Amino acid sequence: MEKTVYFVRHGQSVANASAVFQPPESPLSETGRWQAACVARRISGLGVQALLSSPLERAKGTAEAIAQAAGLTPEYSELFVERMKPASINGKPFDDAEAQAVWTEWNKTLYMPGVRVEDGENFDDLIARADAALAHLVAHAGTSIAVVTHGYFFRTLVARVVLGSMLNGETFKRFQRMAGMENTGLAAMRYREAPGEEPGWRVLFYNDHAHLNEFWQPPGQQDAGDVEA
Numbered sequence: 001m002e003k004t005v006y007f008v009r010h011g012q013s014v015a016n017a018s019a020v021f022q023p024p025e026s027p028l029s030e031t032g033r034w035q036a037a038c039v040a041r042r043i044s045g046l047g048v049q050a051l052l053s054s055p056l057e058r059a060k061g062t063a064e065a066i067a068q069a070a071g072l073t074p075e076y077s078e079l080f081v082e083r084m085k086p087a088s089i090n091g092k093p094f095d096d097a098e099a100q101a102v103w104t105e106w107n108k109t110l111y112m113p114g115v116r117v118e119d120g121e122n123f124d125d126l127i128a129r130a131d132a133a134l135a136h137l138v139a140h141a142g143t144s145i146a147v148v149t150h151g152y153f154f155r156t157l158v159a160r161v162v163l164g165s166m167l168n169g170e171t172f173k174r175f176q177r178m179a180g181m182e183n184t185g186l187a188a189m190r191y192r193e194a195p196g197e198e199p200g201w202r203v204l205f206y207n208d209h210a211h212l213n214e215f216w217q218p219p220g221q222q223d224a225g226d227v228e229a
Contacts (some may be wrong), residue, residue, distance in 0.1 A: 001193045003143040004204070006046060009151045011035035013058035014182045021099060024081075024091035028061040035212060036062040039184040040069035042211040043146050045124065047074070054080040054100035054149050060220075062184065063148040069199065070146070079133040082108070082125060082150035083110065086118035110176075111169035123169060126153070130160045134201065138191055149182040161201040182209045 011032030043066050053063035055076040063074040075120035086106050092099035102193060106117040113123045121129075134157065137145065149157075159167055159175040181187075185207040194198040 002190065003137075003140075003145065004139055004188060004190045006043065006048060006146045007038055007154050007157070007187045007189070008043070008062065008146060008148045009154060009181050009185045010054075010056075010058040010062040010148060010184055011039075011065075015130060016058075016183065019094045021089045021092050021094070021103060021178060022058045027057045032058065033061065033065070035184040036065035037069075039186060040065040042186065043180045044069040044071075046144070046145045046146070048142075048144045050140065050145045051075065052080065052084070052137075052140075052145060052147045053078055054078075054153075056081055056150070059148045059150065066146060066148065072146075074148075077133075077136070079129060079136055080147060080149040080153065083152045083156075084119075084121045086120040088118060111173040113169065123172065126156050126165065127160065129153075133157060134160065134208075151185075152176065154181060154187065155179050156185070158189075158206065170194045170208065179206070181207050182212075184212065185209045186211070 012029050012035060013032055014029045015026035017029050017031070024121050026195065039062070046069060051063060051067055051070065051074050053059050053074045053076055055078065060076070066072070067074050088100055089099040089102050094100065097229040099220055102117065106120045109115045109117050109120065109122040111123055112128065133206040137147070154178050156180065160170055163171055163175065186209065187206045188204040189201050191201050
C-alpha cells in the first residue's frame with residue numbers, strides 16, 4: 001500500500017493579524033482568503049481524491065476554497081485542529097497580564113509530559129492525537145489526500161514522523177521553534193508498505209508556498225472569481 005498526503009496550513013485569519021490569543025472561531029482575513037484561493041488552484045491540479053480538514057473556522061474557510069476548486073467535499077475531523085490552549089485566554093489581548101501568565105504556564109506543558117494547565121492540551125495529548133491522526137490517514141480509503149490543518153499541530157505530525165521514539169520534550173521544543181510553516185504552506189508525506197521495507201511515513205517536501213508568488217496579486221485587487229476559486 002502507498003498513499004500521498006498533502007498538508008496545508010490554513011490561510012491567515014483575522015486573529016493571526018491581531019495581537020490576541022486566537023479563538024477557534026476566528027475566520028480568514030482578506031489576505032487569508034486570497035492565500036486560500038492561491039493554494040486551492042495549486043491543489044486542484046494534484047489529483048487528490050479526498051479532502052480532510054480541521055473544523056476550526058480558519059481551516060474551514062481554506063478547505064471550502066479547495067473544495068470548490070478541486071470538486072471535493074470536505075470531511076471535517078477534530079483530529080486535525082490546532083493545539084488547544086486554555087479556553088480562558090481565547091480572544092484575550094497579548095498584553096492582558098493574567099492571560100499572558102496562563103499562556104506562559106500552559107506553553108511549558110507542551111514540552112513537559114504529565115503536566116497540565118486548566119483545560120489546555122499538553123505534550124501527552126498532542127502526541128497521542130498526532131498518532132491517532134496518522135493512523136486515521138493510513139486507514140482512509142484515499143490514496144491521494146489533502147488535509148487542511150494548523151501550523152503547530154502539523155509540525156507535531158512531522159516531528160512524530162521524523163523523530164519517532166526520539167521525540168521528547170527537548171527535541172519537540174526545538175523542532176517546533178526551528179521548523180516554521182507559512183500560512184497556506186504546502187507539505188507532503190508518503191506512507192508506504194512494501195516487501196523488504198519498514199512500513200511508515202516519509203516527508204517529501206515541507207512549507208512550499210511558491211503558489212503565493214505564482215498567483216501573486218495584492219489583496220483587495222482580485223476579482224470575486226479569483227477569491228472564490
